[in-house]
Amino acid sequence: MPVVLAVELRKLNRSLALLLALAAPTLIAIFVFFNMLRGEKPQPWEMYTQGAAAIWAFFMLPMSVTALTALVAHMEHGPRAWDHLRALPMARWKLYAAKAVCVLGVVAAMSVLNLLLTWGAVNLAATLKPAVAPTGVFDLTGQAILLGKVLLAAILMIAIQFWIAMRFSSFVPALAIGIGGTFFSVVATAAKQGVFFPWQMPVNMLATEAWRVNTALGLGCGLGLVALAAAIAHLSRREVI
Template identity: 60%
Template structure:
């Protein structure tokens, strides 16, 4: 499995994935920096980190997953390399499992990077304008736990986007679904039924109602792992994506 994982990471390195990995968390940090410099007042670290988690869970994470799975799939779809991969003396499920694991690891790394760049943005705001420096305790343990739960709640969304991206040679179906899912998650934020929408599960981790957060985590992680296993099984038994 490790040689396959190394190969998948090498493929991502040669694609635009690294740009995406850096760009998405950087945009969150840049927005918070500019907003912090603009409002002309000090805000607690809790506000900075809470805003970062909300932006990441609400919009940037779903769109990043959509783009990342499309990029991963196109490394095989574009050069029509599936036949060559399937001809290798390797169990097919290992190929798809490696790709799924790479997506999960990369999304986790992007989530952690979002936190680090938020801390950097707050520190930089304080250097540029000391009167705007964040105040109070960081509460890193609490924020890290919250981001971890956001990540775990996104597994179902990742599984769906992963399956569509690899199932269809065109990137359009996965892209359309990702945009549509994010759109409905945004416009239906307050709806009780929204907790069952995979694209809204990450942001529901931040909900004030405990049942929403618990439901989002349970469904997002539990159904997500099952959906990922099902996606790997289905893709492994198809001759043509």
């Protein structure tokens, strides 16, 4: 497994995955930066960090997962390399498990970058325009915990996107599901049933009701791990179409 994982990491280094991992958090930081410069009065740190986390969980995370899983799958679909990989003298499940670990790792790295770049954007804006310098204290621990929960709640969504992207050689099904899931998440933001919708589970980590947070976290993480294991088992037995 470590060897397979190392190979997958080398593939990521040669792909556009790292560019994607940097682009999404950077866009959020740019938005926070210019939004601060538009202001006239100082706001608490929490307003900027929570705002960045909301943008990430609500829109950028689902779209990034859609693009990332399609990209990781296309590294094998494009050159039609699955026949060669599946013929290697190793358990097939290891191939898919390594890819799943890489996807989760990249999403985790993007979460960390979101936190760091938001902090940098706020400080840069405060330097250029001291009148809007944030008040209070930057709660690094609290924000890190929040983004960690967002990641855990997103595992079910990641598992669904991963399975579809790996199952079909065309990137259309994965993109259609990802765009559709994000669309319904946006238009049904206020729906109470959204806590059970995989694409809305991450943003529910910012909810004020404890039951929504706990329900979305439990379902997103618990069912997500089960779904990811089931996807790996299913993919290792099926042929790509």
